[in-house]
Amino acid sequence: MHRVEHVMGFPVSLRIDDEPVPEGAADAVFAWLREVDERFSPFKEGSEVSRLDRGELSRDEVSADLAEVLALCEEYRVATGGAFDVRLPGRGLDPCAVVKGWSVQRAAELLTGAGISRFCLNAGGDVVVSGGPWRVGVRHPQLADKVCAVLELTDAAVATSARYERGDHILDGRTGLPATGLDSLTVVAATLTLADTVATAAFAQGAEGVEWAAGRAGCEVFAVLEGGRVLRTPGFPTAGERTAARVLSA
Known part of the structure; x- marks a missing residue:
């Protein structure tokens, strides 16, 4: 089964290789992501996030889900010295x-909870896979029709933060200015919650974020610095590298 919808401002594709596909499993995934968009989008006036920001809700009144998200935000703000904020x-x-990563990981857990063992859930280029191995390409940050690495993943997640789609949209919270020093940074981890948040938090720190991300437990990293230099951790699961990389110390 293969299904694609536009949710939360980006395309989400779901491929399930199990047969038969449990009835309603895909519907549950996309219904959850639409719910997340309504509840947590800062661009929707009636969302829980917007109401909290306007002072209509206190931190004690938010849902358990939003409390969990805000706790993660604070954890990474502290861990990056304020670069991620x-x-x-x-x-x-x-x-x-x-x-994004938190909600898509939850969607993946809906699938595993329904008994599905082999699937690929791709949310705007950030991917969760179950079963495997699956081959996932990492886009070249300068050449839109090229990849700079091909990953081989089993029961894992991968996320990339970069400037090639949305420009300098990731800001360094310490300065309020666009983060510099990196063209792209890719993280592989057991969950997309971890991979996506670490990738963004590292990118916000600039070039220094590569070593920071490499030191996070359970994370493997592939980074392209401004100028084209490539760094990766020893365990980054490449099936066929397309760019020479310096291996970071373990």
């Missing part, structure tokens, strides 16, 4: 950097 001066509360 969802409350930048002059801007409203925007936890999207955490919400």
